[in-house]
Amino acid sequence: MYTEKxxxxxxxxxxxxxxxxxxxxGQVGNPTCGDIMKIYLKIEDNIIKDIKFKTFGCxxxxxxxxxxxxxxxGKTVEEALQLSNKAxxxxxxxxxxxxxxxxxxxADALHAAIKDYQEKQK
Amino acid sequence: xxxxxxxxxxxxxxxxxxxxxMHKSLTEVFGNPTSMHYFGKLxxxxxxxxxxxxxxxxxxxxxxxxxxxGGTESDNMAVHGVAMINKNRGNHIITSAVEHHAVLNTVKxxxxxxxxxxxxxxxKYGLVAVEDLASAITDKTxxxxxxxxxxxxxxxxxxKELAAVAKSKGITFHxxxxxxxxxxxxxxxxxxVDLLTISGHKIYAPKGIGALYIRKGVRWRQSLMHGGAQEKxxxxxxxxxxxxxxxxxxxxxxxxxLDSEPAYLxxxxxxxxxxxxxxxxxxxxxGHPEKRLPNHASFTFEFIEGESMLxxxxxxxxxxxxxxxxxxxxxxxxxxxLAMGIPHELAHGSIRITLGRDNKPEDVDKFxxxxxxxxERLRAMxxxxxxxxxxxxxxxxxxxxxxxxxxxx
Ligand SMILES: Cc1ncc(COP(=O)(O)O)c(C=O)c1O
Ligand code: FES
Numbered sequence: 461m462y463t464e465k466x467x468x469x470x471x472x473x474x475x476x477x478x479x480x481x482x483x484x485x486g487q488v489g490n491p492t493c494g495d496i497m498k499i500y501l502k503i504e505d506n507i508i509k510d511i512k513f514k515t516f517g518c519x520x521x522x523x524x525x526x527x528x529x530x531x532x533x534g535k536t537v538e539e540a541l542q543l544s545n546k547a548x549x550x551x552x553x554x555x556x557x558x559x560x561x562x563x564x565x566x567a568d569a570l571h572a573a574i575k576d577y578q579e580k581q582k
Numbered sequence: 583x584x585x586x587x588x589x590x591x592x593x594x595x596x597x598x599x600x601x602x603x604m605h606k607s608l609t610e611v612f613g614n615p616t617s618m619h620y621f622g623k624l625x626x627x628x629x630x631x632x633x634x635x636x637x638x639x640x641x642x643x644x645x646x647x648x649x650x651x652g653g654t655e656s657d658n659m660a661v662h663g664v665a666m667i668n669k670n671r672g673n674h675i676i677t678s679a680v681e682h683h684a685v686l687n688t689v690k691x692x693x694x695x696x697x698x699x700x701x702x703x704x705x706k707y708g709l710v711a712v713e714d715l716a717s718a719i720t721d722k723t724x725x726x727x728x729x730x731x732x733x734x735x736x737x738x739x740x741x742k743e744l745a746a747v748a749k750s751k752g753i754t755f756h757x758x759x760x761x762x763x764x765x766x767x768x769x770x771x772x773x774x775v776d777l778l779t780i781s782g783h784k785i786y787a788p789k790g791i792g793a794l795y796i797r798k799g800v801r802w803r804q805s806l807m808h809g810g811a812q813e814k815x816x817x818x819x820x821x822x823x824x825x826x827x828x829x830x831x832x833x834x835x836x837x838x839x840l841d842s843e844p845a846y847l848x849x850x851x852x853x854x855x856x857x858x859x860x861x862x863x864x865x866x867x868x869g870h871p872e873k874r875l876p877n878h879a880s881f882t883f884e885f886i887e888g889e890s891m892l893x894x895x896x897x898x899x900x901x902x903x904x905x906x907x908x909x910x911x912x913x914x915x916x917x918x919x920l921a922m923g924i925p926h927e928l929a930h931g932s933i934r935i936t937l938g939r940d941n942k943p944e945d946v947d948k949f950x951x952x953x954x955x956x957x958e959r960l961r962a963m964x965x966x967x968x969x970x971x972x973x974x975x976x977x978x979x980x981x982x983x984x985x986x987x988x989x990x991x
Contacts, residue, residue, distance in 0.1 A: 516887055516964045
């Protein structure tokens with residue numbers, strides 16, 4: 461039911477882990493719901509230099525987290541904020557309809573991490 | 583890749599002997615059992631022989647067996663049929679929180695049509711207490727429906743004791759024996775039940791065939807299916823002769839093998855349970871440790887989610903199932919696990935392994951050669967704080983939409 465891209469990202473997720481000196485961290489979801497996603501950012505000169513994730517959830521949740529980190533890496537903060545859930549799902553060649561909410565989590569987690577970074581800059 | 587099928591509670595392959603009987607019925611004995619001619623008579627004989635086989639396998643009389651399209655239809659027919667004909671006597675129905683949806687949703691639907699319903703709780707092992715049933719009964723109670731063995735966590739209910747309570751008050755008792763059939767003895771008189779559901783595809787017959795046992799003299803009437811006079815007005819529609827023949831054969835074989843197969847499967851089951859609990863940390867068994875189906879092992883794995891475990895297992899050639907919300911298509915994990923008091927996040931990490939005739943003790947070794955690494959990989963990816971607790975956020979959609987969320991209490 462998943463596309464090859466989803467399975468590839470599930471099997472070989474990119475950028476898994478934590479960044480110890482992250483300057484932006486975002487977490488969305490809740491284990492009660494079955495999904496929780498955490499994104500760590502290292503932003504330098506307004507550019508996402510490094511990004512890592514940790515996810516509790518289904519195959520789609522893990523694949524979308526992996527994809528969002530790949531898409532955001534090297535982007536400016538403004539560009540990363542433009543990344544939508546839809547774009548993440550499309551980059552994976554689509555998700556089964558009942559799994560669309562998992563992709564919401566990935567972009568939301570990224571945006572939450574950026575927000576955390578921006579707060580810290582103030 | 584070599585594949586191991588560990589999902590026999592979901593469905594089973596058709597046994598060769600059953601397929602053979604079925605094949606004959608598809609090609610040679612193809613008549614309509616209602617027809618008056620030679621072809622019809624042959625089909626009629628095949629149906630009646632199967633009826634006797636099914637009846638004998640559960641200690642019933644042949645005329646107490648009605649063929650249906652499966653477990654779901656039998657459950658619907660049983661509950662609805664008893665409720666409707668006894669409406670003038672009372673309107674109270676009792677069931678439990680761990681029933682299959684085929685019973686639970688039928689009872690709930692009746693709850694919207696003027697019936698009052700009581701859904702009995704279960705303990706942490708999934709057992710219904712006999713005293714709870716006794717105290718739930720009122721003078722309006724007309725039906726109790728409680729399953730023999732649970733599909734998700736394997737616990738076997740004390741049906742004999744529960745049915746005795748209902749009988750002492752003159753209340754009709756139905757049990758869903760879809761999962762227990764062929765795994766433990768199922769005898770309608772020993773259990774003391776009035777109606778009993780079985781399904782073909784859990785006992786090596788095909789999907790889409792089942793039977794309902796209705797004890798002679800019990801107040802029940804067909805209330806859902808309107809049509810022809812088949813099955814003595816108890817189930818309209820031209821008989822699924824190949825399916826019926828298959829079910830008859832499968833029941834006969836299931837009972838014949840009851841001497842050896844459960845003990846064989848229990849050996850594999852216990853080896854599996856011990857291996858998982860001993861070598862993978864933060865893991866527990868769900869359901870009752872002893873009062874459980876001989877082929878059933880179900881676990882929760884902390885900090886990780888079931889669907890991602892299933893996907894990983896599938897990639898290694900193992901087929902299992904999970905009660906996680908991510909596999910259910912809703913935001914809710916298994917109602918059975920929640921009813922046992924298992925927190926949402928743990929229910930999400932549930933895995934069910936159900937064994938069958940095709941499994942071997944070595945399958946456990948093969949499974950244990952891959953499972954610890956799968957768990958470790960997913961745990962390494964998990965953001966949950968594996969030292970202390972699970973985090974809580976107030977904006978959780980599932981928590982808001984769920985009335986069973988334990989965090990709201
Ligand atoms: C306990 C129980 N009852 C009923 C059913 C439904 O049976 P069927 O698939 O034949 O409709 C199942 C199958 O999942 C089951 O496990
Ligand atoms: S994380 Fe639950 S469905 Fe994707």
